[in-house]
Amino acid sequence: MNVVVCVKQIPDPADPGELDPNTKTLKRDVKLILDESDSYGVEMALQLVDTAGGGEVTLVSMAPNNEVSGLRTALAMGAAKAVLVSDDALAGSDALGTSKVLAKAIERAGEADLVITATESSDGYTGTVPEQVAELLGLPSITFAKSIAVDGGTVKVQRQTEAGYDDVESPTPALISVTAGVVEPRYPSFKGIMAAKSKPVDEVTLSDLGVDAGTVGWAGGGQEIVEISAAEEREAGTVVEDDGEGFQKIVDYLAELKVI
Amino acid sequence: MTVSKIWVFAEATDGKVSTTTLEMLAKAGELADTVECVTVAGDDVAAELGAHGASKVYTVGGTDGKLIGPIVSSAIAGAVEGGNAPDALLIATSYGGRDVAGRLSVKLDAPVISNVVDIVDRDGALAGVEPVFGGTTNVYTKFTGDKVGIFLVRPKSFAAAEEPSGDAAATEELAAGELGNTGAATVTNRFVEESTGPSLDDAAVVVSGGRGLGEQDKFEMVEDLAKLLGAAPGASRAIVDAGWVPYSYQVGQTGKVVKPTVYIAAGISGATQHLVGMKGSKNIIAINKDAEAPIFSVADLGIVGDVHKVMPALIEALQNR
Numbered sequence: 213m214n215v216v217v218c219v220k221q222i223p224d225p226a227d228p229g230e231l232d233p234n235t236k237t238l239k240r241d242v243k244l245i246l247d248e249s250d251s252y253g254v255e256m257a258l259q260l261v262d263t264a265g266g267g268e269v270t271l272v273s274m275a276p277n278n279e280v281s282g283l284r285t286a287l288a289m290g291a292a293k294a295v296l297v298s299d300d301a302l303a304g305s306d307a308l309g310t311s312k313v314l315a316k317a318i319e320r321a322g323e324a325d326l327v328i329t330a331t332e333s334s335d336g337y338t339g340t341v342p343e344q345v346a347e348l349l350g351l352p353s354i355t356f357a358k359s360i361a362v363d364g365g366t367v368k369v370q371r372q373t374e375a376g377y378d379d380v381e382s383p384t385p386a387l388i389s390v391t392a393g394v395v396e397p398r399y400p401s402f403k404g405i406m407a408a409k410s411k412p413v414d415e416v417t418l419s420d421l422g423v424d425a426g427t428v429g430w431a432g433g434g435q436e437i438v439e440i441s442a443a444e445e446r447e448a449g450t451v452v453e454d455d456g457e458g459f460q461k462i463v464d465y466l467a468e469l470k471v472i
Numbered sequence: 473m474t475v476s477k478i479w480v481f482a483e484a485t486d487g488k489v490s491t492t493t494l495e496m497l498a499k500a501g502e503l504a505d506t507v508e509c510v511t512v513a514g515d516d517v518a519a520e521l522g523a524h525g526a527s528k529v530y531t532v533g534g535t536d537g538k539l540i541g542p543i544v545s546s547a548i549a550g551a552v553e554g555g556n557a558p559d560a561l562l563i564a565t566s567y568g569g570r571d572v573a574g575r576l577s578v579k580l581d582a583p584v585i586s587n588v589v590d591i592v593d594r595d596g597a598l599a600g601v602e603p604v605f606g607g608t609t610n611v612y613t614k615f616t617g618d619k620v621g622i623f624l625v626r627p628k629s630f631a632a633a634e635e636p637s638g639d640a641a642a643t644e645e646l647a648a649g650e651l652g653n654t655g656a657a658t659v660t661n662r663f664v665e666e667s668t669g670p671s672l673d674d675a676a677v678v679v680s681g682g683r684g685l686g687e688q689d690k691f692e693m694v695e696d697l698a699k700l701l702g703a704a705p706g707a708s709r710a711i712v713d714a715g716w717v718p719y720s721y722q723v724g725q726t727g728k729v730v731k732p733t734v735y736i737a738a739g740i741s742g743a744t745q746h747l748v749g750m751k752g753s754k755n756i757i758a759i760n761k762d763a764e765a766p767i768f769s770v771a772d773l774g775i776v777g778d779v780h781k782v783m784p785a786l787i788e789a790l791q792n793r
Contacts, residue, residue, distance in 0.1 A: 225743075231609070248713075306583050334745070337725055338586040339565070340624070343541055343574025352656040354539070356567055358719065372719055373567055375485070376665035380539065382657035392726070393713045434583040434619060438594045439612035443603060446751060446770045451763070454777025459785035462736075462757055465773050469755055471677055471701060471734055472793065
């Protein structure tokens with residue numbers, strides 16, 4: 213079974229950086245890492261291929277400057293190869309533009325039984341890319357998967373809902389988005405890290421994919437950031453060291469608020 | 473400024489319209505001359521939607537056992553292509569809502585503005601306001617083309633009408649086109665997870681735990697305190713990812729947005745994604761041993777201390793009252 217996993221390489225969320233005042237987008241001139249949300253999809257894909265007893269996991273990513281730091285992490289976990297799209301014309305791409313590029317890159321990656329994504333990235337948080345990619349590829353999709361099993365040509369998913377979860381089935385090929393925590397991502401082994409250095413990364417541009425540069429990036433966005441401003445701040449409150457009576461301050465405060 | 477017509481995608485459970493739908497209807501009424509809804513809930517929600525300002529409800533059928541994304545997006549795209557296009561479409565950031573917005577955006581080749589907490593007029597166009605960096609910065613984005621503006625709206629961004637009084641809305645069927653392969657996913661079973669006490673969405677008090685609890689078993693302290701206060705238990709993304717508690721407990725950008733009267737954060741440092749989900753709480757109490765933790769920048773009362781000492785003492789004191 214072959215699985216394609218969409219992975220995003222993002223600035224370290226622990227140091228999220230700042231917005232470029234000219235382009236009004238996140239500055240991305242830092243080293244990028246694999247979005248932790250995507251590590252769950254990579255792990256799930258590896259386990260599904262293992263269970264199937266054959267096939268491989270291919271990664272698809274879009275990043276500036278041919279950045280591969282995050283891809284190497286996922287390759288070290290066990291993915292076989294990757295397609296990386298880098299092109300100056302991609303700067304400023306919104307979720308729809310990103311999806312157009314990912315859909316073409318997934319087609320380039322070859323026949324897949326499943327396409328797996330995270331539910332959303334940890335930097336953009338738009339949460340629409342999985343369905344957009346599925347629609348562009350004409351695939352059925354099941355978002356917010358908390359477990360996935362493949363049985364012949366059918367994928368069975370437990371899908372998170374507001375009330376609990378649904379069992380959902382779909383014929384393959386299909387696109388599935390996985391929630392964080394769906395599996396425990398493995399740590400790359402030393403052997404895996406060494407092997408990842410020589411795994412193939414197919415570095416392509418928009419013209420390689422046959423994507424018109426006018427339909428993505430700033431040119432194709434159909435939206436414009438018109439203002440960035442500081443949000444109303446909360447006033448800082450009282451912060452006290454616990455001297456053994458900290459709990460009492462909470463009790464008093466709750467009483468003051470008439471909660472108790 | 474007002475636009476001519478806004479559509480709201482209305483979600484309902486067992487005939488009861490979701491709170492976020494009512495919130496969006498209130499906002500849509502401020503922005504547009506005409507507010508209409510699209511729903512898969514059937515005719516029985518027309519009275520409630522009408523009371524909240526919708527003049528018409530388009531009902532999309534044929535969803536039995538199917539996921540709604542392909543069906544609803546197909547129906548809306550068909551209407552737009554047939555000339556019945558709203559200026560903008562408001563969709564809740566829910567499981568189904570995100571699916572509808574994503575599919576529809578491709579069908580209409582129109583962008584989506586996500587994570588919207590407000591919609592305002594900028595230069596004669598509607599602009600979505602999206603908080604970034606833990607809610608410290610607001611980004612205003614407007615649509616530039618002539619496509620239908622799709623806004624994905626975060627729950628609790630607007631206040632629903634307090635005394636809804638409009639007439640029941642007229643209903644009209646809206647057909648979904650041929651879905652082909654995209655509509656092939658089928659729901660075979662539904663499971664409702666039993667929960668006791670108030671839900672995260674509605675609770676007046678929320679007690680959340682984070683990585684500072686140290687280990688999964690210590691989450692019991694959060695549940696015990698929640699029980700004593702009639703509160704809903706919540707969690708940071710870190711311990712949800714670690715598998716300590718279900719995803720449904722998660723408070724934050726990727727989880728639930730909560731606005732209770734009191735929010736108690738136990739052992740939560742306050743990563744930006746968590747702050748976005750809870751900083752709208754009226755009163756915030758934080759317990760954390762790191763005096764530099766970002767949670768203290770939003771807390772009304774911050775206790776710099778060991779959560780394993782403060783929480784048991786707090787629980788005991790409340791039990792003794």
